[in-house]
Amino acid sequence: xxxxxxxxxxxxxxxxxxxxxxxxxxxxxxGRSGIRGITHFDASLFATRIxxxxxxxxxxxxxxxxxxxxMDRFIHFGVAASTMAVADAGLKIDENxxxxxxxxxxxxxxxxxxxxxxxxxxxxxxPRRITPFFIPMxxxxxxxxxxxxxxxxxxxxxxxxxxxxxxSHAIGDAFKVIQRGDADAMIAGGTExxxxxxGIGGFNAMKALSTRNDQPERASRPFDRDRDGxxxxxxxxxxxxxxxEHALARGAKIYAEIAGYGLTGDAYxxxxxxxxxxxxxxxxxxxxxxxxxDPTEVDYINAHGTSTKYGDELESAAIKSVFKEHxxxxxxxxxxxxxxxxLGAAGGVEAVICALxxxxxxxxxxxxxxxxxxxxxxxxxxxxxRKTDIRAALSNSFGFGGTNACLLFKKFSN
Amino acid sequence: xxxxxxxxxxxxxxxxxxxEVTPEASFVEDLGADSLDTVxxxxxxxxxxxxxxxxxxxxxxxxxxxxxxxxxxxxS
Numbered sequence: 001x002x003x004x005x006x007x008x009x010x011x012x013x014x015x016x017x018x019x020x021x022x023x024x025x026x027x028x029x030x031g032r033s034g035i036r037g038i039t040h041f042d043a044s045l046f047a048t049r050i051x052x053x054x055x056x057x058x059x060x061x062x063x064x065x066x067x068x069x070x071m072d073r074f075i076h077f078g079v080a081a082s083t084m085a086v087a088d089a090g091l092k093i094d095e096n097x098x099x100x101x102x103x104x105x106x107x108x109x110x111x112x113x114x115x116x117x118x119x120x121x122x123x124x125x126x127p128r129r130i131t132p133f134f135i136p137m138x139x140x141x142x143x144x145x146x147x148x149x150x151x152x153x154x155x156x157x158x159x160x161x162x163x164x165x166x167x168s169h170a171i172g173d174a175f176k177v178i179q180r181g182d183a184d185a186m187i188a189g190g191t192e193x194x195x196x197x198x199g200i201g202g203f204n205a206m207k208a209l210s211t212r213n214d215q216p217e218r219a220s221r222p223f224d225r226d227r228d229g230x231x232x233x234x235x236x237x238x239x240x241x242x243x244x245e246h247a248l249a250r251g252a253k254i255y256a257e258i259a260g261y262g263l264t265g266d267a268y269x270x271x272x273x274x275x276x277x278x279x280x281x282x283x284x285x286x287x288x289x290x291x292x293x294d295p296t297e298v299d300y301i302n303a304h305g306t307s308t309k310y311g312d313e314l315e316s317a318a319i320k321s322v323f324k325e326h327x328x329x330x331x332x333x334x335x336x337x338x339x340x341x342x343l344g345a346a347g348g349v350e351a352v353i354c355a356l357x358x359x360x361x362x363x364x365x366x367x368x369x370x371x372x373x374x375x376x377x378x379x380x381x382x383x384x385x386r387k388t389d390i391r392a393a394l395s396n397s398f399g400f401g402g403t404n405a406c407l408l409f410k411k412f413s414n
Numbered sequence: 415x416x417x418x419x420x421x422x423x424x425x426x427x428x429x430x431x432x433x434e435v436t437p438e439a440s441f442v443e444d445l446g447a448d449s450l451d452t453v454x455x456x457x458x459x460x461x462x463x464x465x466x467x468x469x470x471x472x473x474x475x476x477x478x479x480x481x482x483x484x485x486x487x488x489x490s
Contacts (some may be wrong), residue, residue, distance in 0.1 A: 068427025070450075129461075132453040 006178045007412055008084030008355045009252040010089025010240030012081035012189075013309065015339045015349055016052030016233045020148030024339075024349075025198065028364040029385045033217035034337050035231050039327035048209040050216040050342030051195045052233030061159050063150075067352045068364045071146060072111035077136045077236035077345070078143035078191035081151055086151060089240040089252060091185060093151050100184040102155030103144045104174040105191060105238065106166040106397070108344025111138025112194040143191050155183040164304070167237055168407050172261035174241060175407075184246045189348030191236035200232065208308065210393025220341075221368035222334035223312050224375040230306040233340030239355065239389040248414075255355040259392065259410040260291025266402025272310060273398060275319025280304075283404035284322045284394065291408045293392060295323045298330055298408070300363050300393040302350045303380075305334025311370050315374045315396065318380075331388070333381040337367040347397040347405060354393040361389050416463075416489065420482050427455045435449060437479040459485060 013020065016034025017027030027034065034052045043049040055400070059068045059076035062083045070078065083386055086093075093101050114137045121129050136142050141159035148157050156177050160169040167190025174188035203209045210229040212219040220231040247254060264286060266279035273280065288295060312334075320327040335353055342349055357363055362385055369382040392410040399405075421435040428445045441447040441455065456472045459465070459481065465488045467475070475481050 064429065129457065131457065132450040136450075 004179050004250050004350070004381045005242050005244040006258045007177050007244050007247050008239050008255040008258065008409070009242045010085040011255065011352045011355060012084030012088065012236070012238040013334070013349060014054055014057060014077050015235040015342070015351050016054055017339060019054065019057050021088070021352065028335055028353065029362055031365050031367045031383060031385065033215040033220070034233065035219055035340055037216060038195060038200070041197055042198065046200055046203045047211050048200055049213045050210070050219055051200070051233060052231060053195055054235050059188065064073050070137055071142070072114040072137045072412040073193035074107050074110060075137065075143045077193060077234070078105050078238070079146050080190065080197045080242060081189065081236035081238040082147045082151070082187050085187065085238045085240045087324045091240055092278060093153055095203050096183065098152050098154040098387065099153055101153040102174065102177060102183040102186045103148045103157050104159070104170040104177070104186055105144040105147055106160035106162070106170045107140045107143060107190060107192050108161065108163045108166050108196045108342055109192065109199070109381065110140040112199050113196050114138040116198055124177035125392060132320055147187055149305050151187070153187060153245065161344070161401045162405070163401055164343050164346055164375055165399035167287045167349065167351065167398040168395060168397035168405035170348065171239060172263060172407055175258045175261055178241060178243050185240060185242040188241055189236065189238035189351065190345040191348070192345040193234040195232055195234055195345065200337045203232065207211050210307065218368050219330050220307045220337045222303065222307045222337050222366055223316070223372055224369050225371040227307045227312065228308065230308055230336070233342040234345070235292045235349060236345050237344050237350065237352045239351055248293050254412045256358040256409040257412045258407065259293060260287040260289070260408035262286030262290060262406040263273040264404045266404070268402050271400050273314045274402065276321065277314035279402055279404050280315060280396065280398055281318040281321045283406045284318065284396065286324050287394065287406040287408040291410070294410065296326045298392045298394050299388065299390045300354070300357055301330055301332045302354050303332050303397045304396040304398045305336055305366065307336065311375065316376045316378055327378060331363050331386065332378045333363055333366045335364050337369070347395065349396070350395045350396060351407055354395045357393055358390045358409060358411050362387055363390070368392060416422060416486055417482050419462065421478065422460070423458050424455065424478060424481070427451065427458050435478055437482070439478045440476055450457065463489065
């Protein structure tokens with residue numbers, strides 16, 4: 001059933017480049033890096049001492065002070081970015097439409113900061129000192145839960161946890177909820193905050209993170225020959241998506257239309273992508289097929305592009321296998337070069353970026369791309385944003401466990 | 415001394431104004447606490463006054479005056 005069309009009507013963004021959509025977006029277009037030395041904890045003993053932390057965020061600006069302490073930071077981000085998105089969309093949720101507005105917001109890892117903190121409390125002071133809010137502050141679906149409570153959104157409520165593909169699965173699944181008629185509007189996206197000793201230490205143990213500690217702003221360098229792993233970021237990306245007639249009836253502004261969604265599994269390895277990027281390629285093809293669009297109609301691909309050796313190579317290979325000769329014409333950029341990798345929030349953030357790219361006809365660059373890896377020979381919009389009309393933008397997200405999600409956005413025309 | 419400190423903790427934990435924390439005020443009915451808030455409130459009393467409040471006692475502390483009386487008794 002593809003009768004119902006779904007459009008993007010509101011955006012919310014918290015990233016290492018700033019709190020708020022326009023602040024982050026202008027940083028991206030300027031090619032700014034949000035990567036700095038870690039301040040969340042003393043990282044001096046860690047191989048990686050850099051990350052993309054969010055500065056200047058006050059949860060009390062969005063959440064009642066009494067409620068703030070009941071949520072871990074990823075929930076603060078999720079609620080705050082949702083507040084921005086709902087306001088941006090001008091969406092009123094009341095008793096008449098509450099059951100038709102849902103929330104799909106996930107996280108890759110959830111409340112790691114709370115787990116680490118209260119585990120220490122438990123060891124030092126005993127089990128009686130564990131706060132009764134420990135579980136609700138850390139479990140992944142409580143972001144979606146808290147958002148629904150804040151806005152009274154009583155429609156479908158869920159939270160994917162598909163590692164680095166989470167945000168894209170959330171938006172894609174929410175798109176299908178509206179398309180099949182189970183809701184008229186959805187608050188959807190991803191949120192994450194795990195710049196903690198166990199978060200950094202765990203990825204360090206896998207040798208997955210960049211250790212370019214002396215040059216934080218140069219550390220995330222997707223597709224560059226000298227890349228040495230990803231840089232962790234934190235934040236949230238949320239969008240309001242809405243059934244077209246519903247959006248038109250209330251005179252909402254429309255950023256873009258969601259045209260297609262693909263989701264596949266590699267069935268190959270816990271952390272490495274499948275050979276040739278086979279699972280990623282099928283995922284992109286599925287999104288194109290779902291949209292009924294030809295690869296040549298796509299002008300921009302926001303790559304997963306994490307700055308890891310195999311990831312960037314195999315994604316480039318997958319794009320070539322799907323887009324054939326158009327692979328060399330389509331602009332591909334990795335905004336993770338500036339934001340770092342926001343894990344479960346990445347798909348949400350990058351969906352928001354795709355919507356803004358279509359709105360403004362601007363493609364944010366891949367920064368730090370000084371010497372492209374010979375295996376990565378596409379047009380990665382190196383180092384400088386580009387002005388160009390974008391008919392359609394594809395957002396790629398691939399996660400540990402071999403889970404893939406692709407979202408295809410197109411310029412709206414009625 | 416204890417009275418003021420107890421009221422201060424209640425106000426902070428439940429996110430209410432100290433003026434609302436009158437002796438007769440009930441945590442749940444007047445100050446907007448839910449069951450988890452009251453558990454955490456008792457933990458805050460234990461931590462601040464360095465006392466232990468068994469669950470069977472905690473259940474009986476439902477009003478501001480109950481808390482003040484209980485803590486004073488424990489301290490003496």
